[in-house]
Amino acid sequence: MRPAPNGDAAAEEEPAVATLPPDARIDLARERADSHADEVLDALDRELVGLVPVKTRIRETAALLLIDRVRARFGIDSARPNLHMCFTGSPGTGKTTVAVRLAELLHRLGYLRRGHLVTVTRDDLVGQYVGHTAPKTKEVLKRAMGGVLFIDEAYYLYRAENERDYGQESIEILLQVMENQRDDLVVVLAGYKDRMDSFFASNPGMSSRIAHHIDFPDYTGDELEAIGRLMLAREGYSLAEEAIPVFREYLDRRREQPRFANARSVRNAIERARLRHANRLIATAGEVGLAELTTLTPEDFLASRVFAAP
Numbered sequence: 001m002r003p004a005p006n007g008d009a010a011a012e013e014e015p016a017v018a019t020l021p022p023d024a025r026i027d028l029a030r031e032r033a034d035s036h037a038d039e040v041l042d043a044l045d046r047e048l049v050g051l052v053p054v055k056t057r058i059r060e061t062a063a064l065l066l067i068d069r070v071r072a073r074f075g076i077d078s079a080r081p082n083l084h085m086c087f088t089g090s091p092g093t094g095k096t097t098v099a100v101r102l103a104e105l106l107h108r109l110g111y112l113r114r115g116h117l118v119t120v121t122r123d124d125l126v127g128q129y130v131g132h133t134a135p136k137t138k139e140v141l142k143r144a145m146g147g148v149l150f151i152d153e154a155y156y157l158y159r160a161e162n163e164r165d166y167g168q169e170s171i172e173i174l175l176q177v178m179e180n181q182r183d184d185l186v187v188v189l190a191g192y193k194d195r196m197d198s199f200f201a202s203n204p205g206m207s208s209r210i211a212h213h214i215d216f217p218d219y220t221g222d223e224l225e226a227i228g229r230l231m232l233a234r235e236g237y238s239l240a241e242e243a244i245p246v247f248r249e250y251l252d253r254r255r256e257q258p259r260f261a262n263a264r265s266v267r268n269a270i271e272r273a274r275l276r277h278a279n280r281l282i283a284t285a286g287e288v289g290l291a292e293l294t295t296l297t298p299e300d301f302l303a304s305r306v307f308a309a310p
């Protein structure tokens with residue numbers, strides 16, 4: 001048994017469980033309830049609009065780990081499944097959010113002892129000078145042990161044009177740990193699909209260690225609208241009837257513009273609408289009630305209006 005470095009109760013030593021006799025029966029519904037995995041899966045369903053194939057893969061992974069645990073109770077000795085993953089998709093498609101929930105789920109199912117997420121990019125792993133990369137990468141790995149290491153835009157670790165790039169050194173350390181300490185760390189590589197594909201083509205060692213590839217598609221217009229409504233509801237706002245087409249038109253236009261970042265752009269649009277809403281109310285200098293305080297109107301989504309000066 002591993003020690004519990006963070007003092008987490010769930011990570012503390014469990015008493016040895018005797019192997020069940022071959023004719024024993026296990027109530028899977030009870031096992032499932034005891035793991036509390038469904039709470040995480042339900043949270044994922046609640047907080048993310050759409051992404052059905054992604055959610056299905058996460059549920060399947062949960063089922064695999066639960067069944068693995070039950071098999072172990074019968075003394076079946078199978079290798080721990082390899083859970084290193086690759087999440088492909090554009091910015092703002094929910095990759096980080098899913099990774100957070102995945103870490104939590106793997107912890108509840110006893111796969112990871114801590115279940116935290118450490119998010120890094122190339123700059124956190126690779127140094128600028130000779131001798132700086134190994135300590136940087138090792139420090140990140142140390143922080144991530146017992147949880148999930150999420151490497152955003154992982155392809156920047158490899159620079160085809162420079163054979164002596166320090167990124168290669170970091171990749172080699174990662175590969176070793178992904179192989180030798182995979183019972184204590186899950187690595188998720190994330191980024192655009194085409195760039196991830198060419199990264200794997202140039203790094204077959206990395207490709208062979210990633211068992212699960214999950215694609216996060218760009219959201220449709222309807223999904224972006226639903227995401228917006230969900231975010232608004234969480235913040236205690238709603239859209240006035242006339243604001244719905246205006247918000248939708250804004251999203252449709254924004255999707256065509258550069259640097260569109262899916263749900264992240266929706267969040268930013270809402271932040272700006274909140275700002276305009278507040279300024280609009282202040283500018284009226286009149287009385288307000290619950291309805292005014294919680295309802296966004298069309299003008300809150302129209303960028304050109306300035307409400308600062310009454």
Ligand SMILES: Nc1ncnc2c1ncn2[C@@H]1O[C@H](COP(=O)(O)OP(=O)(O)OP(=O)(O)O)[C@@H](O)[C@H]1O
Binds near residue numbers: 048049050051089094
């Ligand atoms: N399907 C969704 N439903 C509701 N909110 C979402 C959805 N997808 C993403 N979001 C929200 O959008 C924001 C950005 O999502 P997230 O950071 O998970 O995306 P990402 O793919 O990791 O992007 P990046 O690579 O740019 O970090 C978060 O606030 C997240 O909660």
